[in-house]
């Protein structure tokens with residue numbers, strides 16, 4: 001039997017997700033383990049154990065596997081399969097493709113996790129059928145992946161899609177981890193919404209005050225829930241966030257003219273209440289024809305997008 005499946009891996013700071021996928025994009029079986037702390041070698045051993053279990057449970061062997069794709073959070077040389085640095089995992093200077101091919105004996109590929117999530121959505125999720133796609137994850141931080149002509153766009157040094165560091169507040173924005181101020185991430189992520197909510201709870205008349213008193217802290221979900229209950233201060237914060245996000249997305253769209261913009265991550269779970277506001281702001285800043293051509297939609301795959309997109313790398317490169 002020829003090898004017709006691939007293994008997709010989504011390596012995160014807290015968990016490893018792995019799945020066996022068919023070439024038509026079905027996940028046969030998947031599993032998850034905590035990411036080991038310490039040397040990358042421990043993680044590779046965990047990969048090996050997880051793969052063996054998955055294969056056994058699916059009554060398959062390594063012979064059935066055409067290759068392995070891995071999505072990683074950090075700075076990579078995608079062509080060489082080399083990891084420069086994964087800050088959250090403490091990995092530095094690792095020839096990962098080489099090490100994994102030694103361990104598994106099949107071709108291995110890597111890409112940035114924001115890119116693999118974008119591919120997953122293009123293949124089997126909200127982006128199905130679209131070849132010009134912008135995917136953005138609005139969670140603790142903001143990640144992005146650009147798909148142009150059905151391919152991930154990597155840029156000259158693999159840094160493309162860093163939409164989180166697009167400047168949306170030019171004066172007096174919040175300081176970002178990147179050292180600059182007013183980035184999309186510092187103004188519209190879940191962390192930003194929680195920050196503005198906490199600030200308002202300390203300074204203004206709002207139901208957030210009671211939540212702060214009861215729980216001791218404010219989350220993005222608190223702000224969104226209070227906005228849905230028509231708390232004026234929360235609504236103002238959310239409207240501002242959506243305006244910044246719509247503005248940022250419009251700048252990207254004015255350049256790329258995408259067919260779809262897929263929004264995932266925790267904040268997108270606020271649903272139409274959130275998306276309608278983003279679309280409204282977007283339409284003010286995007287060219288009319290660009291606005292008419294694009295659908296701004298919620299991500300569909302959730303946690304599975306990353307491993308599906310990673311599995312796709314194998315079929316794509318074969």
Ligand SMILES: [Zn+2]
Pocket residue numbers: 164165176177178179180183185
């Ligand atoms: Zn930044």
